[in-house]
Amino acid sequence: METAPAAHQPHWDAALRAAGRRVTRQRLAVLGVLERTPHLEAEAVLREARHALPDLTLQSVYVILTDLTNSGLLRRIEPPHSPARYETRVGDNHHHAICTSCGRVEDVDCAVGHAPCLTPSWTPGSRPMTIHVAEVLYQGVCSDCLGLAEAAAPELSS
């Protein structure tokens, strides 16, 4: 019998090697968690990963998330007023919608083809830059929170 450290998809194995990184249980755990439930923040990743790896530390999670992001295996999302979130969906230029009430993040495909706003029209007086990426962040209210708000709006007491 082998060590069989939880069920880890072999493709993460290959992806790590392809990125020139060693295959460790910690990295596989983090990748597995984020593949299963995207858009988690570091604390939540730790919480989930500890089911498989009880001794994993928050600092290690930070190191791993940063390293895997730099390696191109993860993508970091940084919504306002929220710690950074991570996802395994990389390589396409999809965007995100965040609920201003509960903070939930959903994926949004690019609405206007594959590179919607990569040719900005500069405000007069500004000095143009060479643009590499354009990220669109939608802010709104998710269906759950909308329902809650409507239910709570009539009477403000409770």
Add this chain to the structure above:
Amino acid sequence: METAPAAHQPHWDAALRAAGRRVTRQRLAVLGVLERTPHLEAEAVLREARHALPDLTLQSVYVILTDLTNSGLLRRIEPPHSPARYETRVGDNHHHAICTSCGRVEDVDCAVGHAPCLTPSWTPGSRPMTIHVAEVLYQGVCSDCLGLAEAAAPELSS
């Protein structure tokens, strides 16, 4: 003669009153600084505002920036890996480009009409939200940094 606290545009006076806020020297200083030089972070606002108000504190600047943002007199920009920045240009839905090298921010008008991507196409499997605003953040390299990079690329010594 009056107290004449530096040259403050009377329109901020009116704007503050219209927002139901008291007109204080601190707020006028902050608004004046940001009107003159947009996209400053809190520390820089303090530095500039202290020319007129030497005793102003950083915490007050934070309180003022937050309050004026909530009152609709300022807009907050939160670029990744950078403290928040503020500007007096509110009420239009313009966007921003940030130089990944020096952090400079430039204004970008909306490329595709006045509400470019307000109708997102949801990724299959995601739960749609009611979108209120769509912010586009362009990341690139400004002309200055591009020049520097080209000049420095050949020899890495100095």
Add this chain to the structure above:
DNA sequence: GGGCTTGTTTTGAATTACTCACAATAAGTG
């Protein structure tokens, strides 16, 4: 135009999210 009320600012400490230095550990290699 002096006092009063209440919104603002200041002071000082605390918090959140994250980073760093260095020691301990364990992948991968021969």
Add this chain to the structure above:
DNA sequence: CACTTATTGTGAGTAATTCAAAACAAGCCC
């Protein structure tokens, strides 16, 4: 299996921002 070196763990540190409570000052009343 031993060895090298990437990776993780430990403990402390930092940057940006927030909070509680006291000091202050705008704007209103007269």
